[in-house]
Amino acid sequence: MREWGDLVVAATETGYELRHRADRGVPRTALADRDPDDFRAFVRADDDGRYRPFAGEQSLPTGWVLSGLDRTALLRALATVYPASVETWADDPNPVSYREVATRQTGIYERVANLSREELVDVTEAVCGNCAKRRDWDEHADDRLPVDRGDGALPCREPCSFLVAAAREVLVDEPPDEQAPDYPDADVPPGDLTDPGNRYRVRYRRARGVPDTPQR
Numbered sequence: 502m503r504e505w506g507d508l509v510v511a512a513t514e515t516g517y518e519l520r521h522r523a524d525r526g527v528p529r530t531a532l533a534d535r536d537p538d539d540f541r542a543f544v545r546a547d548d549d550g551r552y553r554p555f556a557g558e559q560s561l562p563t564g565w566v567l568s569g570l571d572r573t574a575l576l577r578a579l580a581t582v583y584p585a586s587v588e589t590w591a592d593d594p595n596p597v598s599y600r601e602v603a604t605r606q607t608g609i610y611e612r613v614a615n616l617s618r619e620e621l622v623d624v625t626e627a628v629c630g631n632c633a634k635r636r637d638w639d640e641h642a643d644d645r646l647p648v649d650r651g652d653g654a655l656p657c658r659e660p661c662s663f664l665v666a667a668a669r670e671v672l673v674d675e676p677p678d679e680q681a682p683d684y685p686d687a688d689v690p691p692g693d694l695t696d697p698g699n700r701y702r703v704r705y706r707r708a709r710g711v712p713d714t715p716q717r
């Protein structure tokens with residue numbers, strides 16, 4: 502059995518089997534068989550039916566199983582959940598730093614180059630702290646951000662577009678502390694970074710130092 506992000510892969514007599522790692526000990530008969538043909542649409546939403554804004558978000562739906570997979574079908578399913586993850590793991594490219602990614606940005610994203618180190622630390626904690634990937638990049642190539650990297654097998658070698666979008670949004674219009682909600686608004690989609698009640702906006706403010714509020 503092998504973990505891959507929030508997935509677990511097992512070899513069985515009838516081929517490979519894939520399920521959420523939270524369902525590792527669940528009897529197979531208690532899980533819903535998924536059709537590989539609609540798997541892509543299925544994994545884009547969480548257990549509450551909300552769109553998952555980035556592939557690594559730790560909101561993968563539970564309670565399902567894909568079984569009888571040959572090697573090709575297994576690789577296809579892994580790529581559906583975590584695009585290019587097997588290639589990144591196998592090719593082992595050099596990490597790309599946040600500052601390198603920031604200088605590539607154009608248009609409305611150019612301003613992410615202005616993110617301070619402190620803001621980068623807090624955004625990274627807010628976003629990467631809810632991701633199944635192991636963060637291998639830093640602010641610059643030769644330093645280490647003081648943020649937990651995660652310890653999974655699935656490597657992240659450069660800041661993803663969602664992290665860059667979050668960096669832009671907190672620079673654009675973070676509300677005054679007294680107007681900022683303390684808890685995520687369940688009605689705000691996780692991908693709607695423009696709303697101060699968004700899950701990642703709240704996580705960012707908590708990372709900045711608002712005490713005694715639980716993470717989610």
Ligand code: SF4
Nearest residue numbers: 557629632657660661
């Ligand atoms: S940048 Fe962070 S959130 Fe994005 S894929 Fe990498 S570890 Fe996950």
